[in-house]
Amino acid sequence: MPVEKPSIAELLRQTSILEAVSDSARLDLEVLLCHVLKKPRSYLFTWPEKVLDQQSVKHFNDLLKRRADGEPIAYLTGEKEFWSLSLEVNAATLIPRPDTELLVETTLDLLDKASSRVLDLGTGTGAIALALASERPAWEIIAVDTVAEAVALAEKNRQRLGLENVSVVRSDWFEDLAQQKFELIVSNPPYIDANDHHLNEGDVRFEPGSALVSGNKGLADIEVIICGARKYLNEGGYLLMEHGYQQAGAVRDLLRAEGCLQVSTRKDIAGHERLTLGRF
Ligand SMILES: C[S@@+](CC[C@H](N)C(=O)[O-])C[C@H]1O[C@@H](n2cnc3c(N)ncnc32)[C@H](O)[C@@H]1O
Structure with missing residues (x-):
């Protein structure tokens, strides 16, 4: 008893x-x-x-x-640490992962500290955009998500952290961005195939499909972003994306097919190819 x-x-x-x-x-x-x-x-x-x-x-x-x-601990407590920022989380989007800090580190290495315009596609809690903004007050960062609840959450996190150099916008990828130009586009898009068994295991079972699943073996959203990026990047601008550990080759091929230069892949601490970038 x-x-x-x-x-x-x-x-x-x-x-x-x-x-x-x-x-x-x-x-x-x-x-x-x-x-x-x-x-x-x-x-x-x-x-x-x-x-x-x-x-x-x-x-x-x-x-x-x-x-x-x-149920994941972060959904129970309603918060998760990312890049030393405490972020509010909820079931509208992904719980930020430590792996994704590699996108932040790489972005910080690629651009100098002076004013740059950066676009975070699929911002979720705002994790990447807010981490970048906290490190680079002179940058102007646009954070985009298509899910209204995720946009509201990212905006709430932005306000809680008092980061004035981020604007959170609702858009289906580039669709509502008009004619803006950026030095760099960073994205952790959905990239899991709908039949992947990992979707039925652990914390992922509680996270929304809108944040995880993509068509064409998980590559459909990555492809949309790669094909759309040139119009929104300045000459020589970078596109950096997180992807599944078996998708690096396909992502490099897609970037090269778009005419990108300096295409390369970075490994996470476990030695898996999880981030690929190219220059337009
Ligand atoms: C893997 S989660 C990444 C969230 C956050 N950037 C992170 O790293 O923790 C992908 C995000 O992309 C958003 N998303 C999915 N389809 C989208 C679309 N067509 N346009 C914009 N955002 C989209 C989802 O709502 C989700 O928040």
Whole structure:
């Protein structure tokens, strides 16, 4: 029978409930408990004997049940760190991944710090655009998404972080961008094939298809972006895209077919080819 007024230490002992869905059951419990108590992790270790009130226990147990059903921690707490920024997240778009920081790093290396115009296609939470804006206050960044709820979320994150050099716009890729020109276009578009078994596993099951799935073996949106980019880039402008680890060759071929120069692929820390870029 569950203890009616459990202590912090007792609640954190329930790792077995999460072991089937998580490789980090203890950490998950700690993050959820901190979220319920609105306290930092150090509080849990300083006050292990502290007893929770009934309302907090119920809130914690509800979240624990959802986590045991596989829901990602970030959707339960409503936030995720990306590039040292705390971003609000919700089920309208992808939870930002650490892998995507490679797009940010590469973009920062390619352009100098002086004023540049950068376009982030498929911005989701605003992760890439806001990370770039936080590093380069002189850049003007346009962040685009086609999903209205994602646009609202990115704008909310922009306001929370007070980043005035980003504009969030609703557009189906380039469609509503009129005749703007940029030095660089960066994108983490949907690139998973609809039949890919990964869609039925782990956190991804809870994320929307609009952020993950693309036709033509996952390459349809990448192709639209590559074919449309030239019109929106200045001479010599860059296009950088994240893609699946088996798609690099196809992406390089598409960029070369569009006449791009300096086409190259970068590997993530696991050694997988996950980012390809070209110069128009
Ligand atoms: C893989 S998620 C990337 C989100 C964010 N950039 C990140 O890296 O965390 C792809 C994003 O593209 C958006 N998207 C899908 N189709 C689009 C389209 N036709 N035009 C603009 N954005 C689109 C989705 O709504 C989603 O937010």
